[in-house]
Amino acid sequence: MFKLLRKYYSIDKTERKILNRTFLWLIYACVLARLVPLRWFSGLLGEFNPARLSADRAGPAGGKEVAIEINSGQKELIQMLRKNIRRWKRYLLWRVKCFEEAIAAKKVLEKYKINSTLYMGVDKNAEKELIAHAWLKVGNEIIIGKKGFDKFVVVGFYT
Secondary structure (H helix, E strand, O other): OHHHHHHHHHOOHHHHHHHHHHHHHHHHHHHHHHHOOHHHHHHHHOOEEEOOEOOOOOOEOOOOOOOOOOOHHHHHHHHHHHHHHHHHHHHOOOOOOHHHHHHHHHHHHHHOOOOOEEEEEEEEOOOOOEEEEEEEEEOOEEEEOOOOHHHOEEEEEEO
């Protein structure tokens, strides 16, 4: 226990702030995603844009996707956010899902005035069951949920 506290206080003050915000938003996102219907908290995530799919499954055609250029300070902040989400996933007592991670990351980035887009996609697994995935993009870079996102068909996104 003391080792964790010592480690916590050895972290840079800015990173500690991000660590704390990430923790609070991860817990909040887990409660929301598991207990509350999406239509009740959809406004919290931003404006929803249903995806109009192109024939080649390339992703959304049209909509109001946020496209920004990321500067070096924002890249550093995003790296800290990724690192802190990985940290909390190790120590939390439950499994954090991709949608919960994406919500938490989006809300932390909003605090630092970094616009992001939360994507939701679906696919079928080998047993022909429907599976879903969520990922978060800032500009052209995928922040959360990068692993395997390209095989999912985008059904909508929040800006």
